[in-house]
Amino acid sequence: xxxxxxxxxxxxxxxxxxxxxxxxxxxxxxxxxxxxxxxxxxxxxxxxxxxxxxxxxxxxxxxxxxxxxxxxxxxxxxxxxxxxxxxxxxxxxxxxxxxxxxxxxxxxxxxxxxxxxxxxxxxxxxxxxxxxxxxxxxxxxxxxxxxxxxxxxxxxxxxxxxxxxxxxxxxxxxxxxxxxxxxxxxxxxxxxx
Numbered sequence: 001x002x003x004x005x006x007x008x009x010x011x012x013x014x015x016x017x018x019x020x021x022x023x024x025x026x027x028x029x030x031x032x033x034x035x036x037x038x039x040x041x042x043x044x045x046x047x048x049x050x051x052x053x054x055x056x057x058x059x060x061x062x063x064x065x066x067x068x069x070x071x072x073x074x075x076x077x078x079x080x081x082x083x084x085x086x087x088x089x090x091x092x093x094x095x096x097x098x099x100x101x102x103x104x105x106x107x108x109x110x111x112x113x114x115x116x117x118x119x120x121x122x123x124x125x126x127x128x129x130x131x132x133x134x135x136x137x138x139x140x141x142x143x144x145x146x147x148x149x150x151x152x153x154x155x156x157x158x159x160x161x162x163x164x165x166x167x168x169x170x171x172x173x174x175x176x177x178x179x180x181x182x183x184x185x186x187x188x189x190x191x192x193x
Contacts, residue, residue, distance in 0.1 A: 023187060025187045025190040025191060026092040026093060026191065027092065027190065027191050027192070027193075028089070028091060028092060028191055028192055029089045029090065031085050031089055032082075032085055032086075032089045032091070032192075033192055033193070035078060035081060035082045035085055036082075036192055037192075038078055039075060039078050039079065039082060039115065042071050042074055042075045042078065043075060043115065043166065043170075045071055046067075046068050046071040046072050046075060047163060047166065047167065049064050049067050049068040049071070050068045050072075050122075050163060051163075052064060053065050053068060066134070066136065066137065069122065069123075069126060069133055070133075070135050070136040072118070072119040072122050072123070073119060073123065073133060073135055073141065075115060075118075075119050076116065076119035076120060076123070079112070079115045079116050079119075080116070082112075083112065083116075086112075092191050095186075096188075103176075104176065107169055107172050107173055107176070110165070110169055111166070111169050111173070114162050114165050114166050114169065115166065117158065117162050118159060118162035118163055118166055121155050121156075121158040121159040121162060122155075122159040123141075123143070124143070124144075124145055124155045125152055125155035125156040125158075125159050127143040127145050127146065127147070127148075128145055128147065128148040128149070128151050128152035128155050129147070129149070129152045129156070130146075130147035130149075130152075177189060
């Protein structure tokens, strides 16, 4: 749980002499950064797949569905690892005003909740509809429920609405990135890179 501080050298535009500014950025530990970007890539792959399943021809919709479901299952496991990592990894010291810190904590907390609720509800819905997960066609994943039509549509609804919550959280998150990196021009983005 050692602190990782990196020196990032910034050369102002147009400066040709050896004098330049040096900025110190306290970054998240490597495990936190890696998990953040793996989950981001997986979610950015699986969300559009899920959205487009009903828009593609029937002969390819099952391929989209299998990819969506398989990647979603990975999101769940990486989120569990990320929760464990969050318990042991040291985050950089907060430097933002209290309201921004509260907003960031709220969005990140909701991300954690819904990035677990979404794949779990999707997995359970699939099983409740009578289609056990065949993870990328390699093996069938055990499920605590079998075909249960009476709860299948409720689970599908939870999955569907969770996906829209995740999209809204993503847009808020991207808005914060733009605010910090483009408008405030601070070093917040560098902490997770």
